[in-house]
Amino acid sequence: MVGIRETKKADNNRRILEAATKFFLCVGYDNARIEDIADSANIAVGTFYNYYKNKGDILLAMVSMQVEEVLAAGQQVVEHPPLSVELALSTLIDRYFSLSLVYFNKEMWRTAVATSIQRPETPFSQRYTELDKRISQQVSALVRRLQLKGFVRPEIDVEAVGEMIFNNLNMMFTEFARDDSMSVDELKRRVVWQHTPLATLISVPS
Missing domain, CATH: 1.10.10.60 (Homeodomain-like)
Structure with missing residues (x-):
């Protein structure tokens, strides 16, 4: 039963x-x-x-479902990263953004982001912040894996770099959600372009 x-x-x-x-x-x-x-x-x-309890609870469940799939796709990159910092980051970015509109459209993302900011004390906002933190930690995990493999300079603080990359991803995704004319492909191109100089700076010279 x-x-x-x-x-x-x-x-x-x-x-x-x-x-x-x-x-x-x-x-x-x-x-x-x-x-x-x-x-x-x-x-x-x-x-x-x-x-x-309400539509907000459904939206939170959908955000969680979406992000769990993003994290699962990102974990594959962390476990088997391409053998250069630039390619590894661009692959991770591609995995993240390719899944961004599976369950959501831009209007729904705008609602989710606005709700998380306007009501920081709610379970919705707390869960949203937790999911963001897990993505940031995954980016750091990728940088750490590359460092252990000898592709990232040993003196680099991987946590700081991971947060820096995530913060830019988050900012650019918010801009993408706000701009109905921006495509996912354009979002990927812009973010990869922005991260290429950082990848060069933290990479071990070949």
Whole structure:
């Protein structure tokens, strides 16, 4: 019985997230109604509230799901990095940004970023900050791995460099979300261009 109950809960949660994604993308986060999400997920409104308190909770679940996939893709680069700092960073950037619009569009990212800034005391903001920190730590882990392999200068503070790279990634992604005309490919090109001088500075001379 426990297995059946857990399977049903997981199925309900999947259908809620799928329905919410559809409505957020089609009518926008502000215009999406919980009643319509529940109806599309084929559950009662009361059942919806057993899973999420409000739309913000759904948005947080979607952010978490998106970032977990980004981290999983990034971990592959950390574990098997290309054998140059410039190529390793550009590969990581490509993995991060290629997954940025799988579940979200730019309007949804703007809502998520604004919510995290405007309500810093909320679980949403705290979780969002935690996810950002994990990405920053992963960038540092890549720099550390490259340092251990002899590609990054030994005196380089990998934590500082990782935070520097992440902060620029974060700033540029915010600019991307704000600018509806900027494509993902343009975002990647600009960020790789910005990070190329840094990669040269921290690399061991060949």
